[in-house]
Amino acid sequence: MAATPQADADPVRAFIAQTVAEHDVVLFMKGVPDQPRCGFSSLAVQILDQLEAPFVGVDVLQDEALREGIKAFTDWPTIPQLYVKGEFVGGSDIVKEMFQAGELQALMVEKGVALGQE
Template identity: 80%
Template sequence: MSDTAVHDFIARTVAEHPVVLFMKGTPDAPRCGFSSLVVQILDHVSAPFVGVDVLQSEELREGIKAYTDWPTIPQLYVKGEFVGGSDIVREMFQAGELQTLLSDAGVLDQAEA
């Protein structure tokens, strides 16, 4: 896959899905603790999301880092906007900011938020 194809895939994925987690492994079988943590947080707040396994290709793994200019994985996107990695997501969750962001984005059932 070329850099352009990877960039287009990432852009299309974040545009088509309200919540996307670029992660190592899958939501059912995370392959790193940081990815697992973000999956647990999203599941805890009942946020529907799409997980993209960056381990499926070196181009995708490097491409997502270049796309956001962010050096680590996982990377969470809400409504096409980069939110952050596991530390930022955890801090936002603990402060209640993640739930507010997801609710404001219309991806959480208001009764659950």
């Protein structure tokens, strides 16, 4: 059997995988896009808003299992975490650096994310 039984048995991991697969841009964050609950999440939201990138925000503060599960999913210790077309991009610092260098917008265009269309 090629699939890992643990992934199928873990509802949090399944939720994360499904969310990332169903949406072009996903930000796992503390709070919601309209009311971020940490400065790093707020910064990531501001950058995505400035790019006019359509994205889904997932509040990890609603569920301890989700908050820990997202860290295990990517083996990345911090939140927020940005995904574009199923690919983990990084956390707040990486998103900021990529944005300032013009790389984040280029990545989204390359992946086929429609920017500026609300």
